[in-house]
Amino acid sequence: MVAPKVEQRARRIHVSGIVQGVGFRPFVYRLAKDMGLKGFVRNTPHGVEIHIEGDGASRSFVERLRGSAPPNARIDRIEVLPDTDQGYADFTIDTTSGGEATVFAPPDLFLCGECFDELFTPSDRRYRYPFINCTNCGPRYTIIRGLPYDRVNTTMKVFRMCPRCDGEYRDPSDRRFHAEPNACPDCGPGVFFTEGGEKVPGGIERAVERLRQGMLLALKGMGGFHLLCDARNARAVERLRDLKQRERKPFALMARDLETVEAVADVTGDEKAVLLSAQRPIVLVRKRTQIEGISPGIPTYGIMLPYTPLHALIMERIPLVVATSANLREGPILKDESEGVRELSDCLLTHNRDIVMRCDDSVLKLAAGRRIFVRRARGFVPEPLGINFEGRNRILSLGGELKNTVSILKDGYIITSQYLGDMKDLGNRQYLEEVIAHFSTLYAFVPDVVTCDLHPDFTTTRMAEGWGKPVVRVQHHMAHVFAVLAEHGLSPEEPFLGVALDGVGYGEDGRIWGGEFFVGGRGMIQRAFHVRYVPQQGGDLATLEPWRMALGYTMDALGKPVRMGVLATVDEKKLTAAGNAIRQGVNSPLTSSVGRLFDAVSAILGIAPLRIDYEAEAAMRLEGIACEDAQEYYPFEVRGDEIDMRETIRAVVEDTAPPAVISGKFHNTIAQVILTVCEASRKRYGIQRVILSGGVFLNAVLLARAITSLREMGVEVYAPEKLSPGDEAISVGQAYFAALNRGEA
Numbered sequence: 001m002v003a004p005k006v007e008q009r010a011r012r013i014h015v016s017g018i019v020q021g022v023g024f025r026p027f028v029y030r031l032a033k034d035m036g037l038k039g040f041v042r043n044t045p046h047g048v049e050i051h052i053e054g055d056g057a058s059r060s061f062v063e064r065l066r067g068s069a070p071p072n073a074r075i076d077r078i079e080v081l082p083d084t085d086q087g088y089a090d091f092t093i094d095t096t097s098g099g100e101a102t103v104f105a106p107p108d109l110f111l112c113g114e115c116f117d118e119l120f121t122p123s124d125r126r127y128r129y130p131f132i133n134c135t136n137c138g139p140r141y142t143i144i145r146g147l148p149y150d151r152v153n154t155t156m157k158v159f160r161m162c163p164r165c166d167g168e169y170r171d172p173s174d175r176r177f178h179a180e181p182n183a184c185p186d187c188g189p190g191v192f193f194t195e196g197g198e199k200v201p202g203g204i205e206r207a208v209e210r211l212r213q214g215m216l217l218a219l220k221g222m223g224g225f226h227l228l229c230d231a232r233n234a235r236a237v238e239r240l241r242d243l244k245q246r247e248r249k250p251f252a253l254m255a256r257d258l259e260t261v262e263a264v265a266d267v268t269g270d271e272k273a274v275l276l277s278a279q280r281p282i283v284l285v286r287k288r289t290q291i292e293g294i295s296p297g298i299p300t301y302g303i304m305l306p307y308t309p310l311h312a313l314i315m316e317r318i319p320l321v322v323a324t325s326a327n328l329r330e331g332p333i334l335k336d337e338s339e340g341v342r343e344l345s346d347c348l349l350t351h352n353r354d355i356v357m358r359c360d361d362s363v364l365k366l367a368a369g370r371r372i373f374v375r376r377a378r379g380f381v382p383e384p385l386g387i388n389f390e391g392r393n394r395i396l397s398l399g400g401e402l403k404n405t406v407s408i409l410k411d412g413y414i415i416t417s418q419y420l421g422d423m424k425d426l427g428n429r430q431y432l433e434e435v436i437a438h439f440s441t442l443y444a445f446v447p448d449v450v451t452c453d454l455h456p457d458f459t460t461t462r463m464a465e466g467w468g469k470p471v472v473r474v475q476h477h478m479a480h481v482f483a484v485l486a487e488h489g490l491s492p493e494e495p496f497l498g499v500a501l502d503g504v505g506y507g508e509d510g511r512i513w514g515g516e517f518f519v520g521g522r523g524m525i526q527r528a529f530h531v532r533y534v535p536q537q538g539g540d541l542a543t544l545e546p547w548r549m550a551l552g553y554t555m556d557a558l559g560k561p562v563r564m565g566v567l568a569t570v571d572e573k574k575l576t577a578a579g580n581a582i583r584q585g586v587n588s589p590l591t592s593s594v595g596r597l598f599d600a601v602s603a604i605l606g607i608a609p610l611r612i613d614y615e616a617e618a619a620m621r622l623e624g625i626a627c628e629d630a631q632e633y634y635p636f637e638v639r640g641d642e643i644d645m646r647e648t649i650r651a652v653v654e655d656t657a658p659p660a661v662i663s664g665k666f667h668n669t670i671a672q673v674i675l676t677v678c679e680a681s682r683k684r685y686g687i688q689r690v691i692l693s694g695g696v697f698l699n700a701v702l703l704a705r706a707i708t709s710l711r712e713m714g715v716e717v718y719a720p721e722k723l724s725p726g727d728e729a730i731s732v733g734q735a736y737f738a739a740l741n742r743g744e745a
């Protein structure tokens with residue numbers, strides 16, 4: 001007997017990317033229903049699996065799948081296979097899931113428009129409920145204990161859904177179908193107000209009243225506590241500075257809405273889009289009005305919009321507040337009441353939805369329409385980075401020391417932690433351990449290889465050595481370059497020029513590097529040019545006191561110190577002692593750091609403070625005054641592998657133009673150095689591809705100029721966009737470097 005010929009109409013579709021915890025299955029359900037298809041959709045360890053059968057609609061189904069996916073989903077790959085017709089009567093959502101953990105855990109999402117509307121609709125059953133959320137919004141990464149992303153694996157487990165919430169949760173046509181943190185006033189978490197040892201439920205209005213009275217409020221949000229005060233109350237801002245022991249470090253603001261932002265800052269269209277984006281980061285925008293004490297000495301404010309319902313309810317009643325992470329000195333952001341947040345505030349507004357993973361706000365700025373990550377955290381973590389490379393080894397990268405992160409590499413993806421801060425701080429080291437433990441559970445991750453910096457004395461280096469696995473050590477600036485290669489999916493086989501302009505990094509020769517130009521290709525990377533070494537008198541102290549770099553640079557360029565700018569205000573004895581130390585080569589390690597060169601010029605011009613209050617303050621001030629119209633640049637010389645900046649320093653000292661113009665010309669000079677080296681490498685090595693990396697490229701003026709002029713020259717330019725140019729990317733670069741080098745110790 002011959003079987004009747006049946007046309008294979010069924011399809012099995014695998015979708016990978018960020019497709020869990022973002023309302024993907026209900027979306028597929030509605031789409032299939034709409035097209036009259038039968039079958040099912042379910043979560044798998046690797047993404048989402050769909051089985052459809054029906055009238056030959058598979059192609060348009062896939063097109064619509066790709067074209068109209070939910071706003072927070074990210075589809076990396078869709079694989080379509082023929083399947084056997086099972087004769088399904090309907091299309092259903094199969095809610096069982098299991099197996100080994102995927103690399104995709106969803107990031108935290110801001111309060112969506114629909115939930116926002118319900119929040120302020122008096123007839124809605126969640127009217128003014130501070131924990132309203134749906135499949136398109138709400139906490140994710142910060143409340144997940146393990147994967148798969150189901151309610152039992154989150155801190156919402158302790159709240160049993162009431163029948164109405166449960167009904168929404170089970171209804172595939174509802175916006176809250178499998179919204180894991182789903183809650184309402186009857187069954188979900190609540191807020192509590194604490195003042196003078198008394199803790200009462202509710203109290204949002206009282207909290208706002210205290211803010212209006214000029215008091216400091218500690219507010220528990222998504223990834224930890226913020227310290228809030230009325231931004232317009234200069235005395236409150238000053239008290240907050242005293243408590244945080246910060247003289248000038250910029251405080252982030254939270255504004256009620258875009259209108260409020262525009263009242264205090266000039267905001268471009270691109271900046272508005274980022275302010276309103278699903279991640280709701282802090283965006284650096286140009287000041288329009290001066291608000292006392294917020295960000296002294298620099299021309300920008302860091303502003304964000306409310307991103308949780310609780311924030312929205314507070315901001316409804318007060319338009320503009322300071323909202324800075326609550327931490328002790330530069331330790332990790334505090335997430336529990338027991339961690340000392342009381343000492344930093346007059347009163348507390350907390351809630352009983354536990355935070356598993358603490359996470360700071362992300363900070364972004366824009367340069368010529370491109371985004372620059374100043375800090376990558378909430379909303380972007382733990383988005384995986386696909387690297388087009390299938391290595392066998394699972395790699396744990398411990399990064400460096402300042403502004404550290406950790407990364408893991410698994411199944412062709414790099415997952416990077418949120419910003420963890422300076423590893424010299426014990427609290428931050430514990431934070432790093434919390435994150436590694438969290439990643440290990442979340443991703444069922446056990447490393448085969450551990451990476452660290454070349455620096456022998458970093459905590460992270462010693463941790464790597466103690467791990468009991470093969471260790472790969474990666475030079476700091478090579479890691480910077482490899483991070484950018486990784487995020488652009490570039491193979492290091494093709495020849496490239498890797499530019500790393502940076503603060504500090506331990507060099508292969510034991511000196512302090514930071515003005516490095518590498519030539520790479522065929523899997524190799526080699527230092528080809530570097531900025532001329534100058535003495536960094538006082539070692540680490542020179543990073544805090546920019547005049548020491550001005551002294552080192554002027555003595556190198558002119559043979560004697562110059563009493564100008566900040567150097568004119570330094571105590572005579574101190575200056576003489578430092579000068580002698582340089583002459584005798586005592587406590588004056590050599591550096592090629594371009595970050596330190598910016599410090600020197602900032603100090604020579606009298607723009608830098610005598611002692612900085614936060615990292616890169618001197619350089620940020622120099623960038624802040626840079627005149628955009630300046631066209632000229634100062635002379636410099638490239639001799640052999642050395643880039644000699646002495647002529648630049650002499651010209652800066654002699655230039656009588658206003659500091660703003662000198663700063664503009666200096667920025668042009670650094671861009672010109674990159675161009676000159678690029679031209680030389682093009683001739684010598686046939687390089688067509690330039691990688692820009694390192695903390696100096698947090699400077700928007702420099703980045704924009706460098707990119708524009710390199711493009712005019714006709715080379716391909718790659719700069720950081722998904723990751724920070726700074727040290728937060730070191731762990732990523734280490735992971736990629738180690739993967740490509742087969743992880744051999």
Ligand code: ZN
Pocket residue numbers: 111112113114115116133134135136137138
């Ligand atoms: Zn929502």
Ligand code: ZN
Pocket residue numbers: 161162163164165166183184185186187188
């Ligand atoms: Zn409920």
Ligand code: FE
Pocket residue numbers: 476480502503504505694695726727
């Ligand atoms: Fe660096």
